Amino acid sequence: xxKRVGKQTFVFExxxxxxxFAIAGPKEKHGLLGDCFDFCLQDDxxxxxxxxxxxxxxxxxxxxxxxxxxxxxxxxxxTMLGGDLLNQIVSxxxxxxxxDSSFLGLYNAxxxxxxxxxxxxxxxxxxxxxxxVCISGSHFSTAERQxxxxxxxxVLRSPVTQWTATxxxxxxxxxxxxxxxxxxxxxxxxxxxxxxxxxxxxMGAAMAPAACDTILQFFEDTKAKVDDYDGIFTGDLxxxxxxxxxDFAKDRGIDFKDKLFDCGAMLYKQxxxxxxxxxxxxxxxxxxxxYILNKFKQKKYKKxxxxxxxxxxxxxxxFQGESVPCIAHCLEVCSC
Amino acid sequence: xxKRVGKQTFVFExxxxxxxFAIAGPKEKHGLLGDCFDFCLQDDxxxxxxxxxxxxxxxxxxxxxxxxxxxxxxxxxxTMLGGDLLNQIVSxxxxxxxxDSSFLGLYNAxxxxxxxxxxxxxxxxxxxxxxxVCISGSHFSTAERQxxxxxxxxVLRSPVTQWTATxxxxxxxxxxxxxxxxxxxxxxxxxxxxxxxxxxxxMGAAMAPAACDTILQFFEDTKAKVDDYDGIFTGDLxxxxxxxxxDFAKDRGIDFKDKLFDCGAMLYKQxxxxxxxxxxxxxxxxxxxxYILNKFKQKKYKKxxxxxxxxxxxxxxxFQGESVPCIAHCLEVCSC
Numbered sequence: 001x002x003k004r005v006g007k008q009t010f011v012f013e014x015x016x017x018x019x020x021f022a023i024a025g026p027k028e029k030h031g032l033l034g035d036c037f038d039f040c041l042q043d044d045x046x047x048x049x050x051x052x053x054x055x056x057x058x059x060x061x062x063x064x065x066x067x068x069x070x071x072x073x074x075x076x077x078x079t080m081l082g083g084d085l086l087n088q089i090v091s092x093x094x095x096x097x098x099x100d101s102s103f104l105g106l107y108n109a110x111x112x113x114x115x116x117x118x119x120x121x122x123x124x125x126x127x128x129x130x131x132x133v134c135i136s137g138s139h140f141s142t143a144e145r146q147x148x149x150x151x152x153x154x155v156l157r158s159p160v161t162q163w164t165a166t167x168x169x170x171x172x173x174x175x176x177x178x179x180x181x182x183x184x185x186x187x188x189x190x191x192x193x194x195x196x197x198x199x200x201x202x203m204g205a206a207m208a209p210a211a212c213d214t215i216l217q218f219f220e221d222t223k224a225k226v227d228d229y230d231g232i233f234t235g236d237l238x239x240x241x242x243x244x245x246x247d248f249a250k251d252r253g254i255d256f257k258d259k260l261f262d263c264g265a266m267l268y269k270q271x272x273x274x275x276x277x278x279x280x281x282x283x284x285x286x287x288x289x290x291y292i293l294n295k296f297k298q299k300k301y302k303k304x305x306x307x308x309x310x311x312x313x314x315x316x317x318x319f320q321g322e323s324v325p326c327i328a329h330c331l332e333v334c335s336c
Numbered sequence: 337x338x339k340r341v342g343k344q345t346f347v348f349e350x351x352x353x354x355x356x357f358a359i360a361g362p363k364e365k366h367g368l369l370g371d372c373f374d375f376c377l378q379d380d381x382x383x384x385x386x387x388x389x390x391x392x393x394x395x396x397x398x399x400x401x402x403x404x405x406x407x408x409x410x411x412x413x414x415t416m417l418g419g420d421l422l423n424q425i426v427s428x429x430x431x432x433x434x435x436d437s438s439f440l441g442l443y444n445a446x447x448x449x450x451x452x453x454x455x456x457x458x459x460x461x462x463x464x465x466x467x468x469v470c471i472s473g474s475h476f477s478t479a480e481r482q483x484x485x486x487x488x489x490x491v492l493r494s495p496v497t498q499w500t501a502t503x504x505x506x507x508x509x510x511x512x513x514x515x516x517x518x519x520x521x522x523x524x525x526x527x528x529x530x531x532x533x534x535x536x537x538x539m540g541a542a543m544a545p546a547a548c549d550t551i552l553q554f555f556e557d558t559k560a561k562v563d564d565y566d567g568i569f570t571g572d573l574x575x576x577x578x579x580x581x582x583d584f585a586k587d588r589g590i591d592f593k594d595k596l597f598d599c600g601a602m603l604y605k606q607x608x609x610x611x612x613x614x615x616x617x618x619x620x621x622x623x624x625x626x627y628i629l630n631k632f633k634q635k636k637y638k639k640x641x642x643x644x645x646x647x648x649x650x651x652x653x654x655f656q657g658e659s660v661p662c663i664a665h666c667l668e669v670c671s672c
Contacts, residue, residue, distance in 0.1 A: 002463075003462060003463035003464050004463065004464055004465070008414065008438055010464045050656055052652060052653070052656065053656070078344065079525055083443060086650065086652070087423040087424070087650045087651075087652065088423070088443070088445065088648065088649065088650035089443050089648075090648065090649070090650045090652065090653050093528065093648035093661055093663075094648070094653065094658065094661060096527070096528035096648075096661065097528050097530045097661050099527070099528075100527055101527060102344055102524070102525035102526055102527050103444075103525065103526070103527060103528050103663060104442070104444070104451060104454075104455065104525055105442065105443040105444045105448075105451070105648070105663075106440070106441065106442055106443065107419060107424070107425050107441040107442065107443045108439075108440070108441045109424065112441075115440060115441070118440075119440065119455060119458075122455075122458050122459060122462055122464055123458060125462070126339060126458055126461070126462030126463075126464070127339035127340065127462075128339050128340055128346045128458055128462070129340070188438070189415055189438035189439065189440055190438055190439070191432070191435070191436055191437060191438050191439060192429065192432035192433050192435075192439050194433045312424065312425075312426065312429035312430070312432075312441070313424065313426070314422065314423045314424035314426045315423075316388060316422070316423065316426070317388070317426050317430065320386055320388065320389070322430065325429055325430060325432065325433050327429075327439060327441075
């Protein structure tokens with residue numbers, strides 16, 4: 001079995017998605033996909049003393065939830081892999097105290113969930129592990145105070161901003177096809193693209209070129225076409241970023257037609273005033289583990305691309321006048 | 337080929353270390369291993385305006401250095417993988433702007449270099465990639481002001497502290513045996529262990545049980561013994577942490593005898609007043625890519641274990657009263 005095609009594309013034969021679980025916040029519950037999620041918080045502190053502890057608890061809840069849905073015990077899982085947006089990915093790392101599985105911490109900002117599926121697929125397809133859990137997520141209130149301003153300041157938001165989604169998504173990947181919802185058949189790890197954007201409010205514009213670069217690489221390597229897919233789902237470009245990607249790709253010979261969706265832009269209603277829609281590591285993690293997996297279960301999708309997008313900045317680099325390097329990882333997901 | 341043995345151990349057949357490169361800071365230059373490093377900084381700002389930019393430059397220097405030593409061009413590398421200790425692993429992420437290879441960001445604190453060798457070995461041994469660069473490192477002055485106090489405060493240090501090493505190490509892994517220095521034959525991804533230590537000055541004590549857990553798992557899975565190895569190198573437990581691991585393992589039936597070394601404890605001279613020795617992601621990265629690879633080149637080593645150790649905390653979790661979860665990843669490295 002050939003494990004790669006073209007310059008950068010991984011090929012997987014035995015990387016099956018057994019089950020997924022999505023937990024989301026109260027705002028997401030009242031958004032466009034509120035009915036899809038497995039569980040929604042009533043209040044975004046989730047009964048904890050701090051938002052950070054609530055975020056950590058969401059991760060444990062998502063892991064326990066996906067294990068429960070798949071009728072598995074924690075000891076059935078060899079390795080868990082993923083990350084979050086907090087400094088030192090502490091939400092996932094602290095959640096791991098509750099489990100005996102080995103842990104690989106990953107960080108590619110909001111592209112971390114796609115990264116975890118990519119690395120996880122290598123582990124199970126390569127025969128190194130039988131079952132892994134891939135996890136990522138984010139929390140509006142922890143991200144806001146770490147990356148932007150204290151919530152109490154009530155700072156006015158720019159019209160190009162997005163709203164960091166609250167939620168966590170977990171998927172079980174395995175090399176066994178039994179009871180699988182779908183399978184991961186190909187993937188591309190993206191390269192870092194920085195076109196010099198310094199406006200930290202406009203992450204969609206910064207990330208769109210990285211998404212375009214990875215999708216073009218995938219199409220070049222695999223000879224696939226837009227029409228082969230039921231949908232191409234970017235992680236969290238938001239409405240503006242999605243439009244920039246659409247135009248950017250068209251200039252480079254790829255017409256997405258009506259196939260381009262953005263997980264962030266899908267989350268909220270207009271009246272919820274998130275401006276460009278959702279952002280954050282939760283976007284692709286919760287949309288993949290609810291809406292997208294549901295479509296596969298209902299046999300409505302045969303093949304999609306998931307393109308996790310990440311802006312690799314920190315407040316410190318912005319304060320030091322740096323632009324925003326971005327990355328995107330792409331996965332081809334097919335019905336079994 | 338069996339790709340795993342026992343409960344948690346990866347088995348690799350085709351994961352060769354083609355070349356390594358270590359860049360270190362001025363204090364490390366004057367330490368015990370100063371003559372081993374490929375390049376040492378004269379001043380730890382490395383001609384840049386900030387310590388953070390200097391750290392990023394070290395990563396690029398290490399990547400360019402290892403490519404040069406291996407007589408390879410950047411375009412020969414499929415993927416680079418690694419991370420650092422700064423929030424959002426910005427040193428590595430920003431360094432990646434200079435390269436066209438794909439990038440997988442990893443974070444397991446000071447265990448990140450071992451994690452990158454583990455994931456990198458899966459990528460090349462599994463046939464997904466031909467050549468990857470694994471990289472990690474740290475910088476005393478960026479870590480100090482992010483994790484502890486502004487340098488200008490001149491805070492007195494506790495006698496159990498370690499000194500964050502300045503440096504970066506890069507290795508090229510490939511599935512081709514030509515010109516290889518050594519090969520990675522097995523590995524264990526560790527689980528998160530937290531015995532409740534809250535003293536953020538005493539990272540060695542917090543990490544030692546995680547190192548013990550991973551080494552015991554490796555020995556259980558592989559039936560290997562201490563005597564099979566020329567040395568067992570932990571990442572950055574420091575002198576005290578190394579002693580704790582020694583005693584901890586002895587209680588559990590493993591006598592390390594004279595085989596246990598700690599990369600952090602190996603770095604500095606007594607008079608350099610680092611107290612327990614070095615810490616930081618640089619420790620295992622620069623010692624592996626200089627001292628250890630040199631021993632393999634000189635045919636003085638046949639088989640070693642590298643056990644990268646990481647403390648998965650952030651200042652925020654400590655301020656919120658949390659203890660310190662830790663992790664360790666183990667690799668068996670053999671002569672070719």
